Amino acid sequence: MPLIKDGYPFRKAALTVLKYSTLIGLGLGFGVSALSFLAGNVISINGYALSGWYGVWTVTLALGAAGFCFGLIWALVFKALGEAARR
Numbered sequence: 001m002p003l004i005k006d007g008y009p010f011r012k013a014a015l016t017v018l019k020y021s022t023l024i025g026l027g028l029g030f031g032v033s034a035l036s037f038l039a040g041n042v043i044s045i046n047g048y049a050l051s052g053w054y055g056v057w058t059v060t061l062a063l064g065a066a067g068f069c070f071g072l073i074w075a076l077v078f079k080a081l082g083e084a085a086r087r
Helices: 008-038 053-086
Strands: 043-045 048-050
Touching (some): 008 043, 008 053, 048 053
């Protein structure tokens, strides 16, 4: 006897994880890079210096994309659990 009769809670959790992991990635990227910029540091990616707000937004988008990929993996796991719970 399954604990969850339909997979709706897992599907709902999948979208929640995707949304919050993307937002956390964007927030961490902006927070860390903005504090680094305000401290007078130059952001360097593979030896290429990104100065000013261009570097801040580059790091923000990079960590936002990483958060999205992390959330996408977990969303797929939760969707698979939802499909398994429905059967």
